[in-house]
Amino acid sequence: MNKILVIYPGFPHYRVGIIEALTNSPNNHYVFLGDKKGWNNIKPYDFKDSADFKDFPAYKIGPFYFNRGLIRYAFSQKSNGAIVHAPPHWISIIVATLILRIKGVKVFNWTHGILTNHKNLKNRFYFIFFKYFFDGLLLYGNLAKQNLINLGFNKEKIKVIYNSLDYNKQIKLRGTLTEEERQSIRSHLFDNPNNNQLVFIGRLTTQKKLNLLIKAIKLLKDENILVNLLLIGDGDEKERLQAQIDKYKIADQICFYGASYDETQNYKLISSSDCCVATGEIGLTAMHSLMFGVPVISHSDMNKQMPEFEAILPNINGDLFEYDNTVDLKEKIKNVLNFSKDKSDLQVKEDCYKIMDEYYNPDFQSKLIDSLF
Structure with missing residues (x-):
């Protein structure tokens, strides 16, 4: 050999x-x-x-x-x-x-x-x-x-x-979360678990531009569209994000879960969500979410992105918003949540799985x- x-x-x-x-x-x-x-x-x-x-x-x-x-x-x-x-x-x-x-x-x-x-x-x-x-x-x-x-x-x-990533372990996990478990997780995280749930997983840093996501949730609320946001991670931006959340009076829609390094737990948290949003550059987060059947949104400026953003296929397994444009981010969140409703849950997941199973493994x-x- x-x-x-x-x-x-x-x-x-x-x-x-x-x-x-x-x-x-x-x-x-x-x-x-x-x-x-x-x-x-x-x-x-x-x-x-x-x-x-x-x-x-x-x-x-x-x-x-x-x-x-x-x-x-x-x-x-x-x-x-x-x-x-x-x-x-x-x-x-x-x-x-x-x-x-x-x-x-x-x-x-x-x-x-x-x-x-x-x-x-x-x-x-x-x-x-x-x-x-x-x-x-x-x-x-x-x-x-x-x-x-x-x-x-x-x-x-x-x-x-x-x-x-750890494809073999992830492939064993995906699809194992029952609908009852999914609803139980959402009920534990939020007072209004029937709202659509967004998720971000990663360090809470300025580079991640999570202030744009918080503002987008406020803009959606102004349109009477209530979405919850699960933040999995920790970092020095947490206090500033909390102040912004309090200012917008949307604290009941946001959950700071903290850092999690357990793959099984992360699978459950991501899979309990309807869409993953990364407003700054997106890397392994895109793969993590798509691998578990959750559509992904990030920005479209290729000169400010990581290579994994190429796995996001607009109107198939997620969407791309104009860089730093909160209004467009809001519209892309609406778009993904709407096109997901037009498909079966199985089709949404399979559209996410496809590119991972072909290339990202x-x-x-x-x-x-x-x-x-």
């Missing part, structure tokens, strides 16, 4: 699906290299005592990052291919990439690519970085691919691999990765 190195600064816990899919690949032997403590304050994936994981502790010098011992490993070990997650400031991974390529090993960078269509100095720098340092790219989204092609990148060297990703080597 080919020995393929997978080199990350550290492996986040939400990579569990693809890590386990690669570990169980019948075609290649994957060895994972990174800091067992993770990176960027994200909970790490636990490899336990797996012989297929090599720990290379991360450290920082000025603006640059390193993994202790990684370069020596790249020199000494034989391999048939490599996948890296390598921004240009992560020096050890870049040097390891160059060593591997000199040794004749193909190296692919699994990266966001270029997320905006601006032909500015930053994007041109990344274009050069991607073109000359790697044999090819694995990108999370199609727009990033097009942005690179527009700058002159060879499209044959780009594969769109999308993203995934570790089976699709692992087959694509296997095909590279």
Whole structure:
């Protein structure tokens, strides 16, 4: 079997699906290299005592990052291919990439690519970085691919691999919540559980622009349309949001649930809702909600979005509102709630499931990765 190195600064816990899919690949032997403590304050994936994981502790010098011992490993070990997650400031991974390529090993960078269509100095720098340092790219989204092609990148060297979460666990959960349980959850959260229920899951930060969502709920109330909002998460924006809610006199329509990291509980909370709304950039939240059959709304400015927003298909599994436009957000909420009423509950869920089951899952990703080597 080919020995393929997978080199990350550290492996986040939400990579569990693809890590386990690669570990169980019948075609290649994957060895994972990174800091067992993770990176960027994200909970790490636990490899336990797996012989297929090599720990290379991360450290920082000025603006640059390193993994202790990684370069020596790249020199000494034989391999048939490599996948890296390598921004240009992560020096050890870049040097390891160059060593591997000199040794004749193909190296692919699994990266966001270029997320905006601006032909500015930053994007041109990344274009050069991607073109000359790697044999090819694995990108999370199609727009990033097009942005690179527009700058002159060879499209044959780009594969769109999308993203995934713990798909196997999620697939076992979805569809298990009964209507009685759903109503019970809503009754526990809100005084008026018959109102349509919106949900947001993530950190309560300024970047998430949740003040727009609170205002949209007030505008809906002015039209005699009452919706509840479940906020799953915590953060430094909570007090400001609470003040805004009190000002609008809609406290009975909002529930601050707090942070939740339990997948089963999150499934129940998301599935008890009619629509997920992310007013700032949306990433894994889109996948989480669609995987559980809940339509998603986010904004349409591709230059201020994360790749996962491409999974939102207007009038099919959600909608996209004009960036920073609260009135349009209000209208898109009405639209999603209305088109959901025109379908059966099963059809709403299946329209959400479809794109996840086709692309945003570790089976699709692992087959694509296997095909590279």
